[in-house]
Each structure stands twice: as C-alpha cells, then as structure tokens.
Amino acid sequence: MCGIIGIINSDGRLGEQALAVLNDTMRSRGPDGAGLFWSERTGMAMRRLAIIDLEGGQQPIFSEDQGIAVVMNGEIYNFQALRQELAAAGHRLATRSDTEVLVHGYEQFGIDRLLERLDGMYAFALWDRPRGRLFLARDRLGEKPLYFARQDGTVVFGSQLLTVAAGLRWTPPVCAEALQWYWALHFVPGDLTIFKGVRRLRPGEACEIDVASGQQVRRWRYWRLREGRQRRLCPAELAELIVQAVRSRLIADVPVGVFLSGGLDSSLLASLAARQVPGIHTFAMGFDCPRHDESGSAWEVADYIGATHHHFVFRVEEFRALIPEVIACMDEPVGDQAMLPLYALAQAASKHVKVALSGEGADELFGGYAYYAPFAQALASEPASSRTRMSGPQPHRGPDIPVRDGRWQGLFTDEERTISGFPAVLPRMVREQLSRGTASPFGWQQPLLAGLAAVKDPLRRAQLCDINTWLSEDLLMKADKMTMAHSLEGRAPYLAPALVETAVQLPADQKIAGGSVKVLLREVARRHLPRAIVARPKQGWVLPMERWLREELHEEFVESIRACSEPLIDASYMEKVVRADRSATGPPVGGRALYAVLVMVRWLDHARKRLHEIRAAIRQAP
Structure with missing residues (x-):
C-alpha cells in the first residue's frame, strides 16, 4: 500500500x-x-x-x-x-x-x-x-x-x-x-x-x-461485471469462495486485524480469519448511546472465535469535533456521515496493526439493503415468461422504462430515486437552484445504462447499479481515504473477483426471501457464528447529524455557507434552504442533505488553502 x-x-x-x-x-x-x-x-x-x-x-x-x-x-x-x-x-x-x-x-x-x-x-x-x-x-x-x-x-x-x-x-x-x-x-x-x-x-x-x-x-x-447466467449455490460452495478470499487477503509480513461491528458481514470474516490466524486482532467501536451501540454483539463474536479484541468507546458528541479533521483528510468531497466513526476506528486500530479486513461489498453482492426488497418482490410476483428485456438508452432521457411507477431520467427515476432505489440527497428543484449546470445524460452514464437496460432481473439490475456507483465512489473511496489517513491498509475480502462474479449470478431467492436479506450468506454464517448474530438485522453507524446541524452547530454551519466563494454555488439560496429547514418554514431536507452541504462548502475552502500550500512548496523547491 x-x-x-x-x-x-x-x-x-x-x-x-x-x-x-x-x-x-x-x-x-x-x-x-x-x-x-x-x-x-x-x-x-x-x-x-x-x-x-x-x-x-x-x-x-x-x-x-x-x-x-x-x-x-x-x-x-x-x-x-x-x-x-x-x-x-x-x-x-x-x-x-x-x-x-x-x-x-x-x-x-x-x-x-x-x-x-x-x-x-x-x-x-x-x-x-x-x-x-x-x-x-x-x-x-x-x-x-x-x-x-x-x-x-x-x-x-x-x-x-x-x-x-x-x-x-x-x-x-x-x-x-x-x-x-x-x-x-x-x-x-x-x-x-x-x-x-x-x-x-x-x-x-x-x-x-x-x-x-x-x-x-x-x-x-479491461473488466466489467456482467449479469451472466443465473447460478444456484449450496452454502458449502459459497463458503469455500469466501474462505479463499479471506485467506488471500491475510497475506502480509505485518500484523493483520479485522474491523468487527458485530453485524453479519464482518462477523463472518472475523470467524474465518480467526481459523487462519488464531487470536487475530479485532476492532470494534462502542457508543455511549445505546441506540447507536452494537459493540455487545462484537464482544460476543470475538469471544466465540477466540479473537484478541480491542473495544473503543466514543461519546457520540465527540464526533462533532472530528468533522473538520475528517473533511481535511477525505481528499475529495464525499458527504457520507459514516466517515466520522470509520476515521476514529482506523486511528485506534492503526496503533495495533497495519492491515485491517472489512466487510465492504457484502450488501451489494448478497442483497443486504432494505430498498432492494421491492425489486425482489416484483420478481417473485411475475412469471418468468412475462419478464421482458428493457429498451436501450435514448437521447437525453436514458432508457424510457417504468421503474416502480417512475421513469428513468438517466440514473434517476421521476420518483427521485436511482435505478437501484437509492433516494436523491436533495430534490431536483433545490439542486437546480443551488448550482448552475446540469448532470449530463451522456458521458460516463451511457455504458452503465446500456448495460443495465439489458438486465432482465430487477434485483440484479439494482445491485449492478450500486456496485458501479455507490460501492466504488462512496464506500470504497471512504474506506481508502479514512484508513490511509492513519497509514492503515484496508482490505475487502468480499470483493475478490471470483466471489463477486459468482455472487452476482445468484438467484433472487438466495438473496432476499420471506422478509430476510442475504439469505445464502446467512446460511453460511450459521456454520460459523452464534445464532443471535446470524439473526441480527443490519444496523450501521447512526449519528445525530440532523440535530447537530439544526441546533448546536447551526450558526457555525451557516457561517461556513456564507464564506463559500465558489461562483457555481448560490450561497444565499443555500442559506435560505438551511434556515427554512431549521424553522420548518420550508421543505425539510434532512440530516443527510445538510451534512452533504456542510462537507462541500468546507471541503472547497480546505482545497483552496491546501492547493496554495503545495504550490508554494513547489516554488520554493531547489
């Protein structure tokens, strides 16, 4: 690395x-x-x-x-x-x-x-x-x-x-x-x-x-993930692919650990890694707020697999102080709140190991997101003979295909969701007034839309959409920037090419069925983890960002907006949107959007200063 x-x-x-x-x-x-x-x-x-x-x-x-x-x-x-x-x-x-x-x-x-x-x-x-x-x-x-x-x-x-x-x-x-x-x-x-x-x-x-x-x-x-033929696996076959992926990602001449949240994905990785490296180091973050804390499950898994467990407790309020530090380390703007706890966890883990395995990719590959459910339900309710191939991309609009009663407008439907069902951060009307310019329907989108248009399985289409956007440009970007900020190498075993190509071909009922997600992956986990861990629903890191930006950090937030000098951003309109959200005199935009706005305005200010520093150093070089 x-x-x-x-x-x-x-x-x-x-x-x-x-x-x-x-x-x-x-x-x-x-x-x-x-x-x-x-x-x-x-x-x-x-x-x-x-x-x-x-x-x-x-x-x-x-x-x-x-x-x-x-x-x-x-x-x-x-x-x-x-x-x-x-x-x-x-x-x-x-x-x-x-x-x-x-x-x-x-x-x-x-x-x-x-x-x-x-x-x-x-x-x-x-x-x-x-x-x-x-x-x-x-x-x-x-x-x-x-x-x-x-x-x-x-x-x-x-x-x-x-x-x-x-x-x-x-x-x-x-x-x-x-x-x-x-x-x-x-x-x-x-x-x-x-x-x-x-x-x-x-x-x-x-x-x-x-x-x-x-x-x-x-x-x-030179490589593109394609739909391929549907292929049903037994749990042992999937388990062997994951074992091979974990084994290869453990190769190092320095200590290796595992980020262990206590959820299904990281717990399975930790269990399989512990078989290769007895007493492997695992790292979990606990919060002082019970609603946000899942560290008890991480302790349970660590005890079960015999790991050397490191447990770090952070007060949720402490994350407010990390915001400027994290924005300075992200290198490019990504408005994902989970960067804050990941940054803190990587900092703590780097004191013990130089490599950490983590569970990125499992949700996209095995159907772990709740917003995938309608696609699986639609597939289950249709006879196979009625599933038709989607039409190809059309100029200016992308594929003109109904998706959950909406239509594709490039990557987004009329319902302001991506093809995978992921909701837009800000409404289109706000986006268009906030900044001049448009998101082109051409360029990088066209090959993606053309490929998705040929996918008959709606669940698989949603997964491929997320793998080609959300996974690579948010989750993996976040993992790289936050671990590298602390000289820690992150590795993602679920992204081994053989495992990825096989997982995409699984039938829908081995991913989502009967209200359960990641069906086949859970079958594998039952052989390696306590029953309670296998049955746990997905939790994730949740921060009270909406409250912070509407209350404690509001005036500081507004000052950051006023200081924004980027010509493409209407800072005055941005301030009106943020204040209307706080006073409930306008449409609520929510914590996700507020944080994205904060990241952008502060990152642009940081980038301007950092570029000036680097260029000054170049001029002074002999």
Whole structure:
C-alpha cells in the first residue's frame, strides 16, 4: 500500500524536485519510505507503507535491463502464483514483493493479458521506456483510486486528487456537472471529479499514454461485471469462495486485524480469519448511546472465535469535533456521515496493526439493503415468461422504462430515486437552484445504462447499479481515504473477483426471501457464528447529524455557507434552504442533505488553502 504520483512530458515548470514535493504530500499513505525516478521530462514517485517484503519491496521496481519501471498503490493477492509462473518462464525476480510481478508479467504477457491475470486492489503506473509508453490501471472494483489530468501536453497522475490538481499549471475550476451529481448522490460518480478536467480511472479501466506527447493512445475497460447466467449455490460452495478470499487477503509480513461491528458481514470474516490466524486482532467501536451501540454483539463474536479484541468507546458528541479533521483528510468531497466513526476506528486500530479486513461489498453482492426488497418482490410476483428485456438508452432521457411507477431520467427515476432505489440527497428543484449546470445524460452514464437496460432481473439490475456507483465512489473511496489517513491498509475480502462474479449470478431467492436479506450468506454464517448474530438485522453507524446541524452547530454551519466563494454555488439560496429547514418554514431536507452541504462548502475552502500550500512548496523547491 502506498501513494503514487507521476508527471509525463513536463513543460519544464515541474522537474524532479517538484515531483518530490508532490510525493511528500502523500506521507500518511506511505510513512515507511519514498522512491522516485526521473528521466528527461518524465518521472514517477511513491510513498511506501511496507506490508509485503519489508526490506526489498521499495519502489519504483525495474526490469533487469531498467527498461520497464512500475509504481503501485495496493496489493496483488495472487502474486505468489504469478511469481512461480514467471520464474518457470525464465524471469529472474530480485525481490519478494508483489509489485515486481507487474514488471515481469508485462514483459511476459503484455498489458492486456497481465491485467486479466491479476487478483488484487491496485492502482499502478507502468512505464515502458523503450516503447515510450506509460500505462495506468485501476483494480476491478475500484478499491484504490487513480486520478489524472492533462494540461498543455503535460500529464499528471496520482493517488490523491489534490496532489494531482496541485501539479497543474493553474487550478482547475469546479466542474458544474460534478457538482450537480454531488447534490443528488453526496458523491461524484463515474470518471468525473469535482475539478473540471481532472478525471479518475473507472474501476476495471486502463489507459495508454504516449510519453513524448502526453497524448492518450487508448483508454479501455479491461473488466466489467456482467449479469451472466443465473447460478444456484449450496452454502458449502459459497463458503469455500469466501474462505479463499479471506485467506488471500491475510497475506502480509505485518500484523493483520479485522474491523468487527458485530453485524453479519464482518462477523463472518472475523470467524474465518480467526481459523487462519488464531487470536487475530479485532476492532470494534462502542457508543455511549445505546441506540447507536452494537459493540455487545462484537464482544460476543470475538469471544466465540477466540479473537484478541480491542473495544473503543466514543461519546457520540465527540464526533462533532472530528468533522473538520475528517473533511481535511477525505481528499475529495464525499458527504457520507459514516466517515466520522470509520476515521476514529482506523486511528485506534492503526496503533495495533497495519492491515485491517472489512466487510465492504457484502450488501451489494448478497442483497443486504432494505430498498432492494421491492425489486425482489416484483420478481417473485411475475412469471418468468412475462419478464421482458428493457429498451436501450435514448437521447437525453436514458432508457424510457417504468421503474416502480417512475421513469428513468438517466440514473434517476421521476420518483427521485436511482435505478437501484437509492433516494436523491436533495430534490431536483433545490439542486437546480443551488448550482448552475446540469448532470449530463451522456458521458460516463451511457455504458452503465446500456448495460443495465439489458438486465432482465430487477434485483440484479439494482445491485449492478450500486456496485458501479455507490460501492466504488462512496464506500470504497471512504474506506481508502479514512484508513490511509492513519497509514492503515484496508482490505475487502468480499470483493475478490471470483466471489463477486459468482455472487452476482445468484438467484433472487438466495438473496432476499420471506422478509430476510442475504439469505445464502446467512446460511453460511450459521456454520460459523452464534445464532443471535446470524439473526441480527443490519444496523450501521447512526449519528445525530440532523440535530447537530439544526441546533448546536447551526450558526457555525451557516457561517461556513456564507464564506463559500465558489461562483457555481448560490450561497444565499443555500442559506435560505438551511434556515427554512431549521424553522420548518420550508421543505425539510434532512440530516443527510445538510451534512452533504456542510462537507462541500468546507471541503472547497480546505482545497483552496491546501492547493496554495503545495504550490508554494513547489516554488520554493531547489
């Protein structure tokens, strides 16, 4: 795990010292060392969090003739099998690092066949110096971020949005379309970022850049999760896939633990991990408010599996003080309140381990959300012969298909819900008055909508929608930013490609049936956990954010809005909406929307100051 940064075809303003300054902005992502390689007008660097091959895994890593160089953020979980295959083919590997298989794998297979073979969470840059080509690639589900931008022929890429933006000649303006998406979803989806012209690679995407010109040669999706044929599994088959995923995610040369909430997903992971690592460290957060606290269940699971359990108690009110700190660490605006407790838990866990497993992806894969229920019910009530294929995307409107008595308007229905049933953060009328600009029906949406239009199973369609948006751009972004803020590597076993591809193909009744969710996963859990844990409903972290922003933090909140100088945001109208919500003289927007507004205005202020700091450091570099 680390942070990477690179400059291609520098215009002379950025050199080796500037690259070193940019690299140093990612110190929390990699406190164990730094590496940098510069040749003529192109270079790449990394900050290292040492997890595998502690002594020999320094990056960049080169081929034997120094012609190929690579930097990577993340882990390749099947690197041991790839090492054996490459050694058998005659390659001489100089380290025990997982990153080195990228260099020799590229030499042996080429970029396309290499990407097909990888099981991991990664964002990497591979520079083929003899060919004058540099490849960027991001893992299949989007566990690791990778941003890039091009200005006047110079390309800057890296693990952090603000680091990439700081490397550009001028600060990019806020993207009007991205802002509209944020007001609707509380995150920016697709390949957009909040900055116009700064993009991110999508999950399962790669691109090839000509180093001499900085021109993009090609950009392609090397992996895309598809519906596939329906496949029914027995509990033992699913259990074996999860065991394999957990085993591979435990590989490390440093201590590994598990985030244990006491819910089904994390409890099952902890139980299976404890079989591989007896006495494994588990970490749970308790709240002083019983309504928010599920730490008793975490204790029960930890005792049952024989874990070394760490229990941290936080007063709910203490989270108010964390808001500025968390906003400063999130790197890009994500208005998800769960970042606050995750940040605190990662901070506490980092004092004991360097790697933590967590349960991201289980709800999307196994049907764990309550808003999926109508889709499962609709499927159960229809004879298979009556299910028709959805029509394809249409200009300006997306697929004109009834969904829960609404119609798709791109990603959203007339009912202001996404195709998966996820409700919009702010009503369309408020979004349109709050900021100029519109959310385009084209661009990143089109391939997604075209794929979803071909999915006959409404529950599977909802899951695929969330996997391609909510999971990658909120949950995994949140996990990466909050763990890396404390130099902790997060790993998500449920996102092992073989497990993901199989789970998506499960029939609806093995996901939701008879009022129960995650049906097959619960069957697996019954063999490994106490009955009470298996039967527990989903709880999640709940904070009194609505009360805070309407009462204790209200005036401070309003001052943040008044200080917002972004031209695309009507701060006066925003203040009216917030005050009307508090006084009940207008439509209530709710805690989720209020927090999203707070995050955006404060993040924009933080970003402006942080970019100024980094650019000042670049100017002062020798």
